[in-house]
Each structure stands twice: as C-alpha cells, then as structure tokens.
Amino acid sequence: MTDTVVDAARPAGVPPVALEHVTKTYGVGPGAVTALDGVSLELQEGSFTAVMGPSGSGKSTLLHCAAGLDAPTTGRAVLVGEDLAGMPEDALTRLRRDRVAFVFQAFNLIPTLTAAQNVELPGLLAGRGRDRRTTDGALARVGLADRRDHRPSELSGGQQQRVAIARALATGAAVLFADEPTGALDTRTAASVLELLRTAAAQDRQTIMMTTHDPVAASYADTVIFLVDGRIVERMTAPSADEVATQVSRLPSRDRGR
C-alpha cells in the first residue's frame, strides 16, 4: 500500500473511526431520549459503510458522535486515533478541519463563492493556502471542470453535491462523513454521487460513513449497518439493494422512515 496524505498522521493499524459502547441521551428525567444505546463499531481505512434505520433510530446522532460534532453521554469515540473525550474545543476543531470532511443533504456550499473557491476554502482555513492544481483536479474528477467559476445558484442540485464532494476529495481527509448525501437528488444524479464516494474509498482510501434511507444508496457501500432504537441490530456485507430493502422491511419498528 502506498503512503498517502490520508495515512500521514495516524499510527498504522488504528481504525480511522472507532466507537466503544457509546450511549447518547438527550434531556433528563422522564422526557429523556436515548438516541444511542451502547453502540460499538470500528471502520477500517478505505471502507465505505452505510448506516440505515427508521427515522429517529439514531443514524445522524451516530454520525455526529463519530465525527466529534456531538459528544457521547457515555462510552468512547476515537477519530483517526485521537480519543475525542475531553479534547479541548480548539483541538477538536483542528482535528475536524484537517482530517475530516463532511457532505450533507443540503450541500452546505457558501453561496457567494464560486465552485472553485468553495473547494479551496477548507485548505485556506487550515492555513495550507491555495492549491489550484488540487482544486481543479478535484473539480475535474467530479465532472465539473467547466463549472469552476459558477456560483452554487448557477448549478443544479446534483452539481452542487458534486462540488461538495470535490471539496471533500481536495482536503485529502482521512474520513468522510456523509449525512443523507443523496436525499435531495434524483436517482441518476444520486448514482453518480455514490459512484464518486465509492471511488474515494476504494482508490483514495478515504474511510466513508454515510447515513441513508435509500436501499439503493446503501448498496454502494461495502458494509451496511442497521440501527433500531439506537442499537445496531444487523450488519450486511456487500448487499444488493433488494437485500437491503428486505432487511429494512424486517426491522422491528412502527415507522420505517421515508
């Protein structure tokens, strides 16, 4: 295996994402909600994991705890070898900025910046400066070389999501967290976005954790985990979309999501 930016700051053999017996409770007393109830998992380098489950089963909370956007109530979250518990906020911010990339359903691009400026923003914020080759390379990879100077409002939803993915690729982040990345896209556009994510894992060795409601989207991942009431109830390896859909229909819940 070749050394890449992705590996540079992490001891060999340490999973980029690890959760140990994580619980997350929102609120106190009779109104408290247990969003995660003892979740343990390890994601290996270059793996692509989809998290499925009914609405309210804890998918986003799981992703947020793994990414250091939210703190577990009990248990441990370790990101690229760093224990997030008790980490000072500025160190956590640096870790997220330098080693992690996010892709959200709502794209989260800065509307006043062009596609290229959006892609280079994390590097500028991290003090790495402008790197036109990396920016243009990432935009070319997502098929948007000719849109580099367009603002988000001049791009379709699928194009905006591809800019967000170009931004994630350009950072060389070890871990890419994607929360419903295809939720706002049509089927064909979603397929191209998922293909890009799959390549980022397989080729660039980025570790990807993606929440989704869509069995087809989940089938692009190499592992699918199923949450019910904050617990992992099932794992599938390289399932087909039909197998995922069948498993979803078997989940013990009143509400199977959208």
Ligand SMILES: Nc1ncnc2c1ncn2[C@@H]1O[C@H](COP(=O)(O)OP(=O)(O)OP(=O)(O)O)[C@@H](O)[C@H]1O
């Ligand atoms: N900030 C919060 N305060 C209180 N309760 C919360 C908060 N965030 C999430 N919850 C609750 O935690 C549970 C899990 O929510 P979460 O958003 O993780 O589920 P999800 O599986 O991602 O749902 P969806 O598929 O609808 O996005 C839900 O019952 C939710 O209402």
